[in-house]
Amino acid sequence: MKQFRTKAALASLLAAGAMLSLPAHAGATLDKIKKNGQVVCGVNTGLAGFSQADASGNWTGLDVDVCKAIAAAVLGDANKVKWVPLNAQQRFTALQSGEVDILSRNTTFSLTRDASLGLHVTGVTYYDGQGFMVTTKSKIKDAKQLKGQTVCVQSGTTTEKNLTDFSKANGLGIKPVVFEKVEAATGAYFSGRCVAYTTDASGLASVRNKEAKNPDEHLILPQLISKEPLGPMVRRGDDEWFAIAKWVIHGLLEAEEYGVTQANVDQQKSSQDPVVQRLLGTTEDTGKLLGLDKEWMGRALKAVGNYGEIFERNVGPKSALKLPRGANNLWNKGGLMYAYPVR
Amino acid sequence: MAVAPRTPPKKRDWSWRSQAFRGLLYQIIAVLLIGGAAWFLAHNTAENMRIRGIQGGFDFLKSPAGFDIGESLFHFDSNDPYWKAFAVGVSNTLRVAIIGIILTTILGTLIGVGRFSRNGLVRGLCQAYVELFRNVPVLLQLLMWYLLFTELLPEIADARHIGPFFLSKGGLSFPVPEWSSSHYFTMLGGLIGLGAAWWWRGRTQKRFEETGQLGSMFLIPAAIIIAAALAGWVAGGMPTTWIVPKKGEFAVEGGGSLTPEFMAVLMGLVLYTAAFVAEVVRSGIQSVARGQSEAAQALGLSRGQEMQKILLPQALRVIIPPMTNQYLNLTKNSSLAVAIGYPDVVSISNTALNQTGRAVECIAIIMLVYLTTSLSTSFFMNWYNAKSAIRER
Numbered sequence: 001m002k003q004f005r006t007k008a009a010l011a012s013l014l015a016a017g018a019m020l021s022l023p024a025h026a027g028a029t030l031d032k033i034k035k036n037g038q039v040v041c042g043v044n045t046g047l048a049g050f051s052q053a054d055a056s057g058n059w060t061g062l063d064v065d066v067c068k069a070i071a072a073a074v075l076g077d078a079n080k081v082k083w084v085p086l087n088a089q090q091r092f093t094a095l096q097s098g099e100v101d102i103l104s105r106n107t108t109f110s111l112t113r114d115a116s117l118g119l120h121v122t123g124v125t126y127y128d129g130q131g132f133m134v135t136t137k138s139k140i141k142d143a144k145q146l147k148g149q150t151v152c153v154q155s156g157t158t159t160e161k162n163l164t165d166f167s168k169a170n171g172l173g174i175k176p177v178v179f180e181k182v183e184a185a186t187g188a189y190f191s192g193r194c195v196a197y198t199t200d201a202s203g204l205a206s207v208r209n210k211e212a213k214n215p216d217e218h219l220i221l222p223q224l225i226s227k228e229p230l231g232p233m234v235r236r237g238d239d240e241w242f243a244i245a246k247w248v249i250h251g252l253l254e255a256e257e258y259g260v261t262q263a264n265v266d267q268q269k270s271s272q273d274p275v276v277q278r279l280l281g282t283t284e285d286t287g288k289l290l291g292l293d294k295e296w297m298g299r300a301l302k303a304v305g306n307y308g309e310i311f312e313r314n315v316g317p318k319s320a321l322k323l324p325r326g327a328n329n330l331w332n333k334g335g336l337m338y339a340y341p342v343r
Numbered sequence: 344m345a346v347a348p349r350t351p352p353k354k355r356d357w358s359w360r361s362q363a364f365r366g367l368l369y370q371i372i373a374v375l376l377i378g379g380a381a382w383f384l385a386h387n388t389a390e391n392m393r394i395r396g397i398q399g400g401f402d403f404l405k406s407p408a409g410f411d412i413g414e415s416l417f418h419f420d421s422n423d424p425y426w427k428a429f430a431v432g433v434s435n436t437l438r439v440a441i442i443g444i445i446l447t448t449i450l451g452t453l454i455g456v457g458r459f460s461r462n463g464l465v466r467g468l469c470q471a472y473v474e475l476f477r478n479v480p481v482l483l484q485l486l487m488w489y490l491l492f493t494e495l496l497p498e499i500a501d502a503r504h505i506g507p508f509f510l511s512k513g514g515l516s517f518p519v520p521e522w523s524s525s526h527y528f529t530m531l532g533g534l535i536g537l538g539a540a541w542w543w544r545g546r547t548q549k550r551f552e553e554t555g556q557l558g559s560m561f562l563i564p565a566a567i568i569i570a571a572a573l574a575g576w577v578a579g580g581m582p583t584t585w586i587v588p589k590k591g592e593f594a595v596e597g598g599g600s601l602t603p604e605f606m607a608v609l610m611g612l613v614l615y616t617a618a619f620v621a622e623v624v625r626s627g628i629q630s631v632a633r634g635q636s637e638a639a640q641a642l643g644l645s646r647g648q649e650m651q652k653i654l655l656p657q658a659l660r661v662i663i664p665p666m667t668n669q670y671l672n673l674t675k676n677s678s679l680a681v682a683i684g685y686p687d688v689v690s691i692s693n694t695a696l697n698q699t700g701r702a703v704e705c706i707a708i709i710m711l712v713y714l715t716t717s718l719s720t721s722f723f724m725n726w727y728n729a730k731s732a733i734r735e736r
Contacts, residue, residue: 089693093702096395117700118395138500148596150413150499150513152684155693164411164421175413177604179684180693188684191493192512193603236396 029101029234029241030074030291038080041067042100045085047182048206049315049323050106050126059083062314063104066125066232069300070102070248073292078303087181088157092117095235102245104232106200108158118236123249125231125307126315127327127336129224130162131201133208136219138195143223150175152194154185159199162226186211200228205321244290251297253339254279255306257330262305265298278343286342297342307337388703403699404429410694412686414602425695432691433712439608439687440674440716446613447673448666451620456650458625469621477618482679485611489683492603502595507587509595512603516588519599525579532575533568540564557648604685608677616673623665627658659731667724671717678713688712 033039043051043063051061059081068078084100095103096118106128107113109121132151134140143166153159155178167174177194179185186207189197197207204220212218231249234242255261258276260268269280277283280301281294288294304310311328315321329335357364392399404426411421415431416438457469476484493512497503502511509516520526547558576582588598631654639649681690689709696705 089697092700096397112698113700116398118392118397155681155690155697157697160410160694161698164409167411168421174411176411177413177602177684178686178690178694180681180690184682184684188493191490192498193493195499237394 029238030244033074033101037075038082039067039071039074040082040084040099040101041071042084042086042091042094042103042105043067044105045087045182047106047203048210049202049319049321050206051085051104053083053085060314062126062310063106063232065304065310065314066104066249066252067102069252069304070245072303073248073251073287073296073300074244076295076299078300088154089180092119095119095233098235101241102232102234106203106230107233108200108228108230109233110158113233119233120236120242122232122234122242122245124229124336125249126202126229128200128202128228128230130159130198130226130228131204131224132196132198132221133189133204133218134196134221136217140195140219140221143221143225144170144172146174146196147172148175149195150177150193151196151198152177152179152185152189153198154178154182155180157199158226158228163198166225200230202230202315202321202323205315205323209320209322240291244292247290247342248297248300250339251279251300251342252304252307252310253330253337254342255297255301256308257332257339260301260306262301262303262309265301269298275341275343284343392703397700399701399703401701401704403695403701403704408695409698412691413684414605414686425699428691428695429688429708429712432686432688435685436674436677436680436687436689436712437716439605439612439677439680439685443609443612443616443673443677444670446609447616447620447669450613451617451669452624454617454621455624455628458621459628459650461646473618473621475618476614477622479615481611481615481676482682484615485607485679485683488611489603489607492607496603499595502590504590507585507598509588509590511595513595514600514602515606516595516598516600518585518587520582521584521586523582523584525576525582528579529572529576532578533572535575536568536571539571540567543567557652602685604680604683607683608680608685608687612673612676615676616669619669619672620666623662623669624658626665627660627662628654630661631657656731660728660733663724663728663731667721667728670720670724674716674720675713678709 041064043059043061046052047061049061051059051063053059064083067081067083071081072078084094086094086100086103086105091103091105091107092113094100102122103119104125106126108128109124113119114121132143132146140146151163151174153163153176160176160178163174163176166172177185177188179188182199186197188194190212197204199207201220201224208215208218208220232245234245254275258273258279260276260279265280268276269282271277271280271282274283278286280298281287281296285294287296290296305313308330311325312318315323317324325335327336329337331338359365389399405424407422408425408428409421410428412419412428412431414435416434417431419427419431454469454472457465458473460466460469496510496512499511499513502509502513502516504510507518541564543564544560547560550556550558586598588595588600590596628650635653635657636649639653644652677687678689680687681693684690692705692709696702699705
């Protein structure tokens with residue numbers, strides 16, 4: 001009996017070890033996706049405008065649409081995505097271990113993350129900055145008035161460090177109250193435990209519109225204290241897959257720049273503009289170089305529309321979040337969005 | 344090892360049927376398998392991290408943390424290294440655990456003893472308490488207390504005060520004596536008093552065993568300690584300056600303060616664990632033979648004396664081992680504090696994990712911290728258990 005128990009314990013140990021041993025498939029992500037018929041996409045557990053599931057399990061949002069575009073380009077069907085909701089702490093491990101193929105979860109790019117986590121940044125899908133939300137009752141108009149105040153923040157984000165840097169640079173002595181879950185952090189702010197809540201400005205808009213009882217009672221301070229370029233990440237070691245994700249994003253931007261929309265993508269196939277012809281694969285086969293077919297970008301655009309449409313639908317002035325296009329406008333319209341040439 | 348029944352036993356019989364040989368073989372196999380499994384896990388993790396270009400190692404502990412911590416027992420600056428941030432986390436965990444264990448023991452014992460009260464109302468209330476608090480998950484209780492504190496207390500800007508005590512969503516602020524070197528005299532006096540009280544209790548105990556005369560085991564020793572501390576304070580020049588909290592423009596400033604996070608964690612853990620401790624105490628008292636109680640009554644001891652002198656000392660032997668479990672549970676449950684924003688070691692480690700990406704290392708540190716505190720608690724309680732066990736002659 002005793003020996004049996006020892007053996008059982010050992011067997012379970014070995015089983016645990018086998019589960020920990022990560023699948024080694026460098027360069028094989030695309031093959032795996034084609035074989036399984038689905039892209040596994042890591043998204044936020046719930047951030048209005050970026051990734052959010054409705055009552056029937058349909059995901060919507062800017063980050064979600066990027067994954068849909070990739071699925072449409074690779075598999076020909078924007079719905080062939082398995083959504084894996086991840087919190088801030090799980091996200092990198094999930095990508096590193098191969099649980100997800102791509103992490104499209106309002107994640108900031110930074111040197112440490114790029115250089116030490118074994119991940120690759122594919123492209124920026126949203127230029128953000130960290131801000132503060134306060135109650136109008138507090139009469140705070142400027143972030144520098146937060147001297148000695150408590151600020152609610154979610155753990156496991158760059159937000160915590162930015163807050164500290166800002167507090168230190170201005171000698172404010174801000175006291176952070178750090179919560180594991182975003183719901184707990186916003187809950188504590190709405191109950192009045194903290195004078196301010198801090199996260200990326202887009203996140204603040206999302207929280208104010210979706211969670212505040214009366215959005216007018218809350219003010220998002222105009223001052224941004226950090227630069228937060230957000231976008232999807234992939235694992236290192238599979239350059240083929242990295243290139244696909246990167247070029248789908250650039251394709252979405254290029255389409256907006258050249259006026260290809262979800263509605264007119266079929267008419268545009270007869271366009272005489274060589275850029276559009278290349279993008280939609282009517283002349284050159286750009287998809288072949290990526291290991292895809294020539295219709296790749298056409299399908300992505302048909303599924304979710306170009307970047308401008310994705311923005312308008314999910315977070316733009318007409319959506320619930322009412323975020324201005326600002327830095328996320330195209331480069332030739334005063335923004336930072338600049339597509340590399342798809343050729 | 345079982346000895347072969349045949350006599351005289353052969354020196355050693357190295358066949359497959361030899362029990363000694365098989366025993367040795369099984370042990371070697373077991374050690375090899377465990378060692379192999381450990382090596383496999385460690386090697387596999389390291390290898391996969393290397394392949395994926397994930398950097399590892401504990402060198403990050405020396406680099407600056409770069410984040411602030413809301414509450415800390417000692418000064419912490421964001422330029423301080425990670426190991427110091429972890430130290431703050433550990434100190435916050437221990438603060439909750441130690442204060443929690445003391446309060447739980449007091450509350451749990453009172454409720455456990457209350458279940459033997461002759462007053463039906465007290466008995467019923469104690470039972471209701473136990474059933475209510477031990478049957479609701481502790482995380483839910485923590486969240487409930489935190490919600491109550493943050494929803495019901497007044498806004499930070501208009502904190503209520505009773506005398507020098509301020510209460511608001513920012514927490515409880517209270518006056519603290521301003522530290523001066525003369526307070527060392529008070530502490531010295533207190534220490535001398537503690538020694539004197541110890542001596543007094545020993546003397547009383549001895550006198551009781553020799554003559555059967557009862558003496559004060561608590562009130563007079565307590566008075567001795569207080570008197571000695573007061574004498575030390577007088578000798579130190581009677582410093583009377585206190586730092587009293589004041590209402591500032593936006594918040595209450597100065598003095599000592601307890602955050603709502605700390606109060607919610609402490610309250611949740613104490614009330615929850617006390618229900619279990621009460622049951623432990625009750626079972627311990629019930630384990631004492633009925634004759635002991637009857638004998639005490641026959642001797643004319645009062646109900647209080649019976650409990651204090653006869654029942655509790657004997658019950659202690661049954662109480663201590665399960666009590667250790669409850670202490671360990673309380674300490675480990677304090678990790679739930681992360682849900683309500685209390686910066687315990689898990690919370691700090693989560694932040695560190697995300698800043699550095701060193702998941703394996705940070706989790707290992709958490710495990711080490713809880714293992715160390717739990718083993719220390721067990722060690723102490725085992726020592727205490729051995730001390731209060733029946734001495735067999």
